[in-house]
Amino acid sequence: MPSLNRLTGVACALAGLCLLLVVIPDQVEAIEDSGVQPATVPTAVAWVLMAAGAFHALFPTGDTPFDGPEALRAGLFLAIVGGGVYLMSEIGFLYVAPGLVLAIMLAMGERRWFVLWIAALPVGIWAILELWLNRPLP
Structure with missing residues (x-):
């Protein structure tokens, strides 16, 4: 059976391939009057993800044992x-984001300053995207 390190590398390479072939063409629009196309950075990241995943699959280092509780925690996070x-x-960013931040912080075990982050982080993201960059959020 292949090691978990090799499987992780293959999964990363496949994720990069999925980004390159499915997600980026479907979700990124081309703009004619732009010096840099919006798909440039996501495409570069997808290529780096594929290359790093392939390198990790071909040349794994060490052995990572499977940890059931850690896998369950990762599944909960996902x-x-x-x-x-x-x-x-369905509902909108501003209504869901504070609860999502709280749920992620509690799942990670973070207890410090969570009240501040629950309020400040979603509002800050909204302000940057909506007001400064004029990009609508769902």
């Missing part, structure tokens, strides 16, 4: 983020 993204598309 479920929280997935649920938050779904709720953002």
Whole structure:
């Protein structure tokens, strides 16, 4: 059976390939009057992710044992983020983001300053994107 390090490398390479072939063409619009196309940075990141994943799969270092509780914690984190993204598309960013920040911080075990971050982080992101960059949030 292949080591978890090799499987992680293959998963990263496949994620980069998925970004390159599916996500970026579907989600990024081309702009004719732009010096730098909006897909430039995401495409570069996808190539780096594929190359790093392939390198990690071909030349793994050490052995990482499977840790069941850690895998469950990672699954919980993915479920929280997935649920938050779904709720953002249904309800809206400003209504969901504070609860999502709280859920992620509690799942990670962070207890310091969480009241400040729950309020400040979503409002700051909203202000930067909506007011400064004129980019609508869901």
